Amino acid sequence: MNRSLLVLVALAMAGASLLAASTASSAPASRSGTASQELLQLPRATPAGQTSIYGHIVSLSRKHGRWVMRFDPALLLRGATAAQAALEDTGSSDVPNDSYTLDETHRLLTYVVSPTATVTILLQGLRTIQVPVAELAQIVKGKNPMHRALFDRARGLGYWIRVGDKYPNPALSIDQQYHP
Numbered sequence: 001m002n003r004s005l006l007v008l009v010a011l012a013m014a015g016a017s018l019l020a021a022s023t024a025s026s027a028p029a030s031r032s033g034t035a036s037q038e039l040l041q042l043p044r045a046t047p048a049g050q051t052s053i054y055g056h057i058v059s060l061s062r063k064h065g066r067w068v069m070r071f072d073p074a075l076l077l078r079g080a081t082a083a084q085a086a087l088e089d090t091g092s093s094d095v096p097n098d099s100y101t102l103d104e105t106h107r108l109l110t111y112v113v114s115p116t117a118t119v120t121i122l123l124q125g126l127r128t129i130q131v132p133v134a135e136l137a138q139i140v141k142g143k144n145p146m147h148r149a150l151f152d153r154a155r156g157l158g159y160w161i162r163v164g165d166k167y168p169n170p171a172l173s174i175d176q177q178y179h180p
Helices: 003-015 079-090 133-140
Strands: 051-063 066-073 075-078 099-102 109-123 127-131 159-163 171-176
Touching (some): 051 133
Antiparallel strands (some): 159 171
C-alpha cells in the first residue's frame, strides 16, 4: 500500500474520533444566513458509507457546470499523538492549543461539491454563518463579496468536508474548523 493511500485511510478512520472533545467550529445557522452563536463539535456525525476529511481548500470553482474543489487533506492531531508528531517534525513536543496539523504530502484531491452543500464559516466573535457554495468560492479566492467580518482573513483555517457515498461522491457539507 503506498504512503498516500495510507494517509487517506488514516484520515477516514480517524475522522470521526479526532475531535470528540475538541474545540468547536462552525455550526449551521438558519437558512436565511443569519449568524448563530451555537458552535458545532466537528467533524459532523457522518452516516455509514460517507466520509469526513479534514484539510485545506486550495481552490473552489465552477467547471463544466459543477462546483469543483481542490482539497489538501491533513490530519488534525491532539494529545500525545500531536506531541509525538510535533517532536518528530520539529524537534519539540510543544503543541500550542493542543492540536497539530500533519500534512505530509500536500497532494491535492479533487472533489465535486454539491450545489446544495451546507457551508458554514466563522465570523469575528466566533459567530457562525451558513453561506452558499458560490460565496465560499469567492472567499477561497481572497474576496469577500458580502463584506462579512470574517474570522479567518488569511484563509489559514482548515475545513471538514463530508463526502457522500454515491457517485460522484460529492462534498455534502463544508465546515470551517476553529483554531486559535
